[in-house]
Structure formats: structure tokens, C-alpha cells
Amino acid sequence: MHLPTLRQLQFLCALADEKSFSRAAEVCNVTQPTLSSAIKEVEAILGVQLVEREARGASLTRAGEATVERARAILSSAADLVAAAHQAGAPLTGHFHLGAIPTLAPFLLPRTLADLRASHPELRLYLREDQTERLIEGLRNRTLDAALIALPWQAGGIETETLGDDEFLYIGPKEHKLSTAKKLAPEDLTSEDVLLLEDGHCLRDHALSVCSLSPTGNGSNVGATSLATLVQMVAGGLGVSLLPRIAAEAGVTAGTDVAIRRFDTPVIGRQIGIAWRAGSPREKEARMIGDCVRKTLSDRAADGAGLEARV
Amino acid sequence: MHLPTLRQLQFLCALADEKSFSRAAEVCNVTQPTLSSAIKEVEAILGVQLVEREARGASLTRAGEATVERARAILSSAADLVAAAHQAGAPLTGHFHLGAIPTLAPFLLPRTLADLRASHPELRLYLREDQTERLIEGLRNRTLDAALIALPWQAGGIETETLGDDEFLYIGPKEHKLSTAKKLAPEDLTSEDVLLLEDGHCLRDHALSVCSLSPTGNGSNVGATSLATLVQMVAGGLGVSLLPRIAAEAGVTAGTDVAIRRFDTPVIGRQIGIAWRAGSPREKEARMIGDCVRKTLSDRAADGAGLEARV
DNA sequence: TATGGGGATAGATAAAATCTATGCATCTTC
DNA sequence: GAAGATGCATAGATTTTATCTATCCCCATA
The missing domain is CATH 3.40.190.10 (Periplasmic binding protein-like II)
Known part of the structure; x- marks a missing residue:
């Protein structure tokens, strides 16, 4: 079977990125005719049209898209091969x-x-x-x-x-009713002001799912930017929250006056x-x-x- | 980053297969010096010695083995890329x-x-x-x-x-006690002569696991070569067995005098x-x-x- | 120590990849 | 709607790479 060259596949990927023969050629440090004929040859090898030549630049056909996707994977594997071999030559370095x-x-x-x-x-x-x-x-x-x-x-x-597992702990102001309640379960938080990290932190999603809250409709919509901030907000009486045990053990609450307690049945939050x-x-x-x-x-x-x- | 050529990787794989520069060269339809220098260049690119040149032929270093494994995967992906593109050009043909x-x-x-x-x-x-x-x-x-x-x-x-699922059914000689028993569960077979397909059929293993039998120590150690044969053996009174429902429905028991029945709680055998x-x-x-x-x-x-x- | 398998090396040669220069469309702009 | 700009294709020259032939070197073995 006749295979395209890795170099040709690189050209093809560059073309997919740049949507222009000339720019892709520049990226690859070759002239435009070089890249142009290389693409042409790939098309010949594969027996399919990969690129639609348009007035303003180029776009990929459906087959082209699929081919580029595979090509990227192959180039990535090839890069890995090289890196792995280098690694083998000098293990644990770099x-x-x-x-x-x-x-x-x-x-x-x-x-x-x-x-x-x-x-x-x-x-x-x-x-x-x-x-x-x-x-x-x-x-x-x-x-x-x-x-x-x-x-x-x-x-x-x-x-x-x-x-390993990370348990979620309750934290709240010392005077909050949940801080001293007889029993404590994640569901108890559902009706409280639960403070959360700002959007984008996966901990936010985990916390929401643990206390069965919807991503949107809960009271507090200002998000903390870090767990340290979150603890400060709790200490300031703005609401209650969940704290990963790993953070609690590392002393993130040191110097603040908040209550921390485990739930009656431990919650493996993440x-x-x-x-x-x-x-x-x-x-x-x-x-x-x-x-x-x-x-x-x-x-x-x-x-x-x-x-x-x-x- | 400098990549080795697909061709060079092919040479390397051939060398791994043949454990000889000359034979590998022959397989690749090139001369021995060509392949020799190609391998040398790959080693230069990767910065590791891949091949141990020995008196009698060549053998791969540890790094060589790892590289060859990756190389094979890459070549396979490249072949897939070509095949997929051909496919795209002429869908559903071939x-x-x-x-x-x-x-x-x-x-x-x-x-x-x-x-x-x-x-x-x-x-x-x-x-x-x-x-x-x-x-x-x-x-x-x-x-x-x-x-x-x-x-x-x-x-x-x-x-x-x-x-989809395939249920396992009991089959046995009409006069066998299990064929007319009030209740029927897979465990009832454990103490019987259970006929099985010969070794290598996955159905054999599934059957064994369904009735909790060990792969070796059960009575019948001659294996049937096909389900049709198995049914004949059951009809001949040699023992009982399990039959995939799909085979029963296709009429594999037609013309023979065996009893088929479902287990009281259906057994999804496979x-x-x-x-x-x-x-x-x-x-x-x-x-x-x-x-x-x-x-x-x-x-x-x-x-x-x-x-x-x-x- | 002669022999032969097996790989490396050198130089010639063939094949390819790439370049420069140019052509031919299409779109923009005035 | 003509001039210019943009963008890809083509042709031929040129450089680079790949491959080949011929030969050498090593070493295991007879």
C-alpha cells in the first residue's frame, strides 16, 4: 500500500489550520508551490479530493476533515515516539x-x-x-x-x-444553626445560602451535586475565587459551604472562626x-x-x- | 521537532521482524546498505541506540522494542487513514x-x-x-x-x-428427570453430566460459568464440535446441556427428540x-x-x- | 588460518523535493 | 469596468535525498 509522507500530512494539517495554501506554506517554511503540489499528491495517493479550492483561500471537504483528524493523531503519535525514545536515552531528565x-x-x-x-x-x-x-x-x-x-x-x-478519595466537610459560621445541629446531612444545606467557588471550578459542580442544588437558582451568585476566600466569606457570616477534607487538613481555616464538622455519613465528594x-x-x-x-x-x-x- | 519518516519506521519494523539487516532489506525491496543507513539515521534522530549489532544478525534494545511498538501503531494508523480516504471516495464499495x-x-x-x-x-x-x-x-x-x-x-x-442478549435454555433427554422437574435452575445442572462444546469455544466457558462448574473436573470430557453435534449427543442420552436461545429458535433441535425448557428465572448467558x-x-x-x-x-x-x- | 555470513562504508546515480518565475483565475477598488 | 491585488496552479531548473553497486571489515566457525 502506498502511504502519504508524514511531511505531507503536516502540510495538510497546516492547510487545515490556515485555510490558505500560501499561509500554510509559510507556516511550514516552504514555498506555496511546494505545498500545493504536496497536497495534490496526497489527494492522488488517497484518491479523494481533500481540499476545495475557492476564490478566497481553501476549505476542506468532508473527506479532508476526516483525513486531517487522523493525520493529527498520527503526527501526535510520531512526536510521542520521538519524545519517548529521547526519554529512554536519558530517563527522568528534562x-x-x-x-x-x-x-x-x-x-x-x-x-x-x-x-x-x-x-x-x-x-x-x-x-x-x-x-x-x-x-x-x-x-x-x-x-x-x-x-x-x-x-x-x-x-x-x-x-x-x-x-484516592476526598471527603466533603461542612463549614459554617460558629453561630449558624447547622453548626451545632444534632444531625447533619448534605440535604440540610439545600435550603441554606451555600457559598461556592466561581464558575469553572469543578469543585463548584461537585458541591452542587452533593447537596442537590441546581447550577443556577441558588441564593448566592457571587463566587469565591479560592477556597481561602470562601472560608473568609463563611467566617464573615455570608453563608455555609462545603470544604474538601484535604483543604481542611492543610489548615485553610487556620486563624478564622468557623465551624467544621463531618457529615453523619461521610460524603465522598470527589x-x-x-x-x-x-x-x-x-x-x-x-x-x-x-x-x-x-x-x-x-x-x-x-x-x-x-x-x-x-x- | 525532527520526525523519522514512515518509510524509516517500516524499515525498523521489518528489522524487528526479521532480526537481520539483509533479510529486512529484502522484505522491504531495498538493498542492505539502504536499510542499514536508514536505521542509522533513525537512531540519530531519536538519539538512542535501537539495534544491537551482533555477530549473527541484529536484536533490538529495550528502547528499540518500545519504539517499534509505537512505530507499528503509527503505520497501522497511516494505513487506516489511506483506507478511510479510499472508502470516503467510494462509500460502501469493496x-x-x-x-x-x-x-x-x-x-x-x-x-x-x-x-x-x-x-x-x-x-x-x-x-x-x-x-x-x-x-x-x-x-x-x-x-x-x-x-x-x-x-x-x-x-x-x-x-x-x-x-442484544442471548438466553441460555436447558436441553436434555425427554426422559431425564430435569426435563420434567417442577422447578429448574442452573445450579441443578452442577451434579449432572453436562455436555459442552470442545475447548476454544467461548460458549463452553459461558456455560461452565452459568452452572458454576470448574473448567476441568466435570464428568464429560469429550467436547462437541458444534451445537448440532451437541444436540445429537443430548438426544443420544449422553447428558444434558445448555443451548443458546438463538440456536433453539433457529431450529437446531428440529428432528431430534430432546426436551427444551427455560429456567424458572431466565438466564442471560451471554x-x-x-x-x-x-x-x-x-x-x-x-x-x-x-x-x-x-x-x-x-x-x-x-x-x-x-x-x-x-x- | 581460510571461509562465509552479516553489517558498515564510499562513491556514483537515480529520484524526490523544493525553488523561482510565471500564468490564470477571481475579487476589490476607484 | 479596468487596474491592482490576492491566491492557487504550472513549468522548468536546482538542490537534496534516497538508493544502488562495489567493497571492506568483523568475527564465528570449520
């Missing part, structure tokens, strides 16, 4: 870019990073804190090698591994996991980091009494 | 190779094929009957485009879609599904065939009384 969501990073990373530095001093970690969508995007475009996020989260071409691009040459390192996080999480579980002691 | 397991094909295909011929007369279907492992192998090496098998069946690089290679350009057609099978199966379910009428 920068590793790790992302984490804002409701995890400040509470999980300090301990995990210390562990990692101790056990794998040769790993050069670069960190990025962002919301899940952007982290996934980062994995896709290779600006990130792995990301710590809340699971489940399905995304095409992304693989994940679960590292799972903590690590994600990487399927086929990433860094998968092994990602799993290794995952193991380290898992250890951090289970160490915490072991001395779980610590929480009750503090609150 | 031969479609469909596999099916022996415990499905004779009972499911007659009706399905008639439907298919009616609704898609342009589809040229080639059929192959074989056991699951071989069908999967066929999907992998592109000698098959899709296969009707029993699910669940997980295999890397294979995608499946469930099309699911029927269609499988194709992930990324196959024929996925659409596979799903289309799947829809046709699904229709066949649900039509059957609709006039389900037919079974009770016959037995």
Missing part, C-alpha cells in the same frame, strides 16, 4: 510539567513535592495551577506532561488513574486522580508521581484522627 | 469481511444477511466463521473488518458494541456484540451491520412466544 487544579494544589502539593524531591531528586518539576479544562488542554497540546485533577473526568485521548495524554512518553513518570500522591493521601488517612482533633 | 463465532453464525446470519441484502444491496459481504481469538486476530491483521462475537470481551485496540479494530475505516459499516443484527434480535424478542409454542 523538565516535567505537572498541572493541578486550584482546589488541590495548595493542599496536596507541599507534602507530595517534598516526598518526590526526596525519592526522585533528579526529577525537575514545573508546576501549573489551573482549572480542569485548561489542564486537559495543556495535556493535549503538550505544554503539560500530567495533571492532578478531580475524577471522574472523561476526555478523549486522556488517560487517568484514581489516587476522587483525586492524575491524568496524562494517551500515549505520552511520560506516562511512567506520571504514574510514579501518582504513586507518590497516593502515598501522601493514605498517610493522611492513617492519622485521620488529626482532623477530629483539630475541629 | 469487500467487507465479516467474521462470526460458530455458535452464532448459523443461527443469526441467515436472517441478518437477508435484511442486509435488502437494505444495502451494494455491500459485498464475505463471511468467516471462527473462534473468538482468531477473529480478533483477523481484525488486528486486517483480514477481517468486523466480527460478531459474544461479549464482554476486552482486547486492546478492539472496540465493541453490544447488540451478550451478542460486534467488534472492530479501533480506528478502522470500516467502523461505520460495522455499526450499520450491528444495527441490522440488533433489529434481527429485537424482532425475535417481539415474537418471543414462538419459542414457547415450539418447545
Whole structure:
């Protein structure tokens, strides 16, 4: 079977991006006729018209769209092959870019990073804190090698591994009736002013689903920008909220006068996991980091009494 | 980033297969120096040694193995890209190779094929009957485009879609005590001589699991080669067995004197599904065939009384 | 130590990829 | 509606790459 060249596929993808032969050629650092004839040859190999030549630029046919999609996957795999081989030549070297969501990073990373530095001093970690969508995007475009996020989260071409559970705790002003109620269940919050993070944080969605609130019609529509802010707002008497146990244990409420309590039946609000691009040459390192996080999480579980002691 | 050529990757894969530069070159229809320098260049691009040059031939390094694995995937995707584009240029043309397991094909295909011929007369279907492992192998090496098998069946690089359930029915000699027992449950078979298909048929495993028998230590160790044979053996008084409802409805017991009855609580012994290679350009057609099978199966379910009428 | 399989190297040659220059449409603008 | 601009295709020259032939080197083995 006659295959198109990777280079030709690159040209095709550039053309798909630029919708113009000349601009695509420029992007690829070749002249327009070169790219033009390359595309023509791909069309000949495939026996289908891929590009519609129009007065102003070019557009892809249906077959072209489908082909470009496959071509991108192939080029990505090829890039992975190269990266993986480089990696094999110099294992655990180079920068590793790790992302984490804002409701995890400040509470999980300090301990995990210390562990990692101790056990794998040769790993050069670069960190990025962002919301899940952007982290996934980062994995896709290779600006990130792995990301710590809340699971489940399905995304095409992304693989994940679960590292542990995170419980949701109630927090509220000390004088709030729920803070001292006999019993406490997530449903009790439904009729309260529940403070939430601003839109885009997955924790917001998890919190909403735990107390069966609709995304829109609840009282408080100003969102906190961070968990620290959220705690301040609760302390200021603006309402009650849910706090991930991992944040509580890291002392996010230190110095404020709020009540924290577990629900009568513990609420596993979210799972903590690590994600990487399927086929990433860094998968092994990602799993290794995952193991380290898992250890951090289970160490915490072991001395779980610590929480009750503090609150 | 500098990428190796698809051609170079082909050379590398050939070398992995042949474990010899000269033979690999022959396979690729180039001379040995050509292949030799190509491999050398790939190693230069990747910055790793991929091949160990030994006195007698060549062997891959660890990095080489990993690279070859990725290379094969890339070449496969590239072949798919070409095939998909060809397909797009001439949809529904060309031969479609469909596999099916022996415990499905004779009972499911007659009706399905008639439907298919009616609704898609342009589809040229080639059929192959074989056991699951071989069908999967066929999907992998592109000698098959899709296969009707029993699910669940997980295999890397294979995608499946469930099309319907298949109930297991009791069959036994008319005079057997279970044939006329008040109540009938799968566990009742555990102490009987249960006749099974020969090894390698997935139906054998499903049957074993339904009546909680171990793969080895049951009485009858001669296996039937087909369901028709199995029915003959039951009719001959050699023991009892389980029969997929789809086979019973197709009349596999016609002309023999055996008792068929449903279990008191219906036993969904297996699911029927269609499988194709992930990324196959024929996925659409596979799903289309799947829809046709699904229709066949649900039509059957609709006039389900037919079974009770016959037995 | 002679022999032969197996791979590397060098230089010649064939094939390809790419470039420059130019042509031919179509759309814009005045 | 003619001039100019934009955008892709074509032709031929040129450079680059791939491949081939011929030969050498290594080393296991007889």
C-alpha cells in the first residue's frame, strides 16, 4: 500500500489550520508551490479530493476533515515516539510539567513535592495551577506532561488513574444553626445560602451535586475565587459551604472562626486522580508521581484522627 | 521537532521482524546498505541506540522494542487513514469481511444477511466463521473488518458494541428427570453430566460459568464440535446441556427428540456484540451491520412466544 | 588460518523535493 | 469596468535525498 509522507500530512494539517495554501506554506517554511503540489499528491495517493479550492483561500471537504483528524493523531503519535525514545536515552531528565487544579494544589502539593524531591531528586518539576479544562488542554497540546485533577473526568485521548478519595466537610459560621445541629446531612444545606467557588471550578459542580442544588437558582451568585476566600466569606457570616477534607487538613481555616464538622455519613465528594495524554512518553513518570500522591493521601488517612482533633 | 519518516519506521519494523539487516532489506525491496543507513539515521534522530549489532544478525534494545511498538501503531494508523480516504471516495464499495463465532453464525446470519441484502444491496459481504481469538486476530491483521462475537470481551485496540442478549435454555433427554422437574435452575445442572462444546469455544466457558462448574473436573470430557453435534449427543442420552436461545429458535433441535425448557428465572448467558479494530475505516459499516443484527434480535424478542409454542 | 555470513562504508546515480518565475483565475477598488 | 491585488496552479531548473553497486571489515566457525 502506498502511504502519504508524514511531511505531507503536516502540510495538510497546516492547510487545515490556515485555510490558505500560501499561509500554510509559510507556516511550514516552504514555498506555496511546494505545498500545493504536496497536497495534490496526497489527494492522488488517497484518491479523494481533500481540499476545495475557492476564490478566497481553501476549505476542506468532508473527506479532508476526516483525513486531517487522523493525520493529527498520527503526527501526535510520531512526536510521542520521538519524545519517548529521547526519554529512554536519558530517563527522568528534562523538565516535567505537572498541572493541578486550584482546589488541590495548595493542599496536596507541599507534602507530595517534598516526598518526590526526596525519592526522585533528579526529577525537575514545573508546576501549573489551573482549572480542569485548561489542564486537559495543556495535556493535549503538550505544554503539560500530567495533571492532578478531580475524577471522574472523561476526555478523549486522556488517560487517568484514581489516587484516592476526598471527603466533603461542612463549614459554617460558629453561630449558624447547622453548626451545632444534632444531625447533619448534605440535604440540610439545600435550603441554606451555600457559598461556592466561581464558575469553572469543578469543585463548584461537585458541591452542587452533593447537596442537590441546581447550577443556577441558588441564593448566592457571587463566587469565591479560592477556597481561602470562601472560608473568609463563611467566617464573615455570608453563608455555609462545603470544604474538601484535604483543604481542611492543610489548615485553610487556620486563624478564622468557623465551624467544621463531618457529615453523619461521610460524603465522598470527589476522587483525586492524575491524568496524562494517551500515549505520552511520560506516562511512567506520571504514574510514579501518582504513586507518590497516593502515598501522601493514605498517610493522611492513617492519622485521620488529626482532623477530629483539630475541629 | 525532527520526525523519522514512515518509510524509516517500516524499515525498523521489518528489522524487528526479521532480526537481520539483509533479510529486512529484502522484505522491504531495498538493498542492505539502504536499510542499514536508514536505521542509522533513525537512531540519530531519536538519539538512542535501537539495534544491537551482533555477530549473527541484529536484536533490538529495550528502547528499540518500545519504539517499534509505537512505530507499528503509527503505520497501522497511516494505513487506516489511506483506507478511510479510499472508502470516503467510494462509500460502501469493496469487500467487507465479516467474521462470526460458530455458535452464532448459523443461527443469526441467515436472517441478518437477508435484511442486509435488502437494505444495502451494494455491500459485498464475505463471511468467516471462527473462534473468538482468531477473529480478533483477523481484525488486528486486517483480514477481517468486523466480527460478531459474544461479549464482554476486552482486547486492546478492539472496540465493541453490544447488540442484544442471548438466553441460555436447558436441553436434555425427554426422559431425564430435569426435563420434567417442577422447578429448574442452573445450579441443578452442577451434579449432572453436562455436555459442552470442545475447548476454544467461548460458549463452553459461558456455560461452565452459568452452572458454576470448574473448567476441568466435570464428568464429560469429550467436547462437541458444534451445537448440532451437541444436540445429537443430548438426544443420544449422553447428558444434558445448555443451548443458546438463538440456536433453539433457529431450529437446531428440529428432528431430534430432546426436551427444551427455560429456567424458572431466565438466564442471560451471554451478550451478542460486534467488534472492530479501533480506528478502522470500516467502523461505520460495522455499526450499520450491528444495527441490522440488533433489529434481527429485537424482532425475535417481539415474537418471543414462538419459542414457547415450539418447545 | 581460510571461509562465509552479516553489517558498515564510499562513491556514483537515480529520484524526490523544493525553488523561482510565471500564468490564470477571481475579487476589490476607484 | 479596468487596474491592482490576492491566491492557487504550472513549468522548468536546482538542490537534496534516497538508493544502488562495489567493497571492506568483523568475527564465528570449520
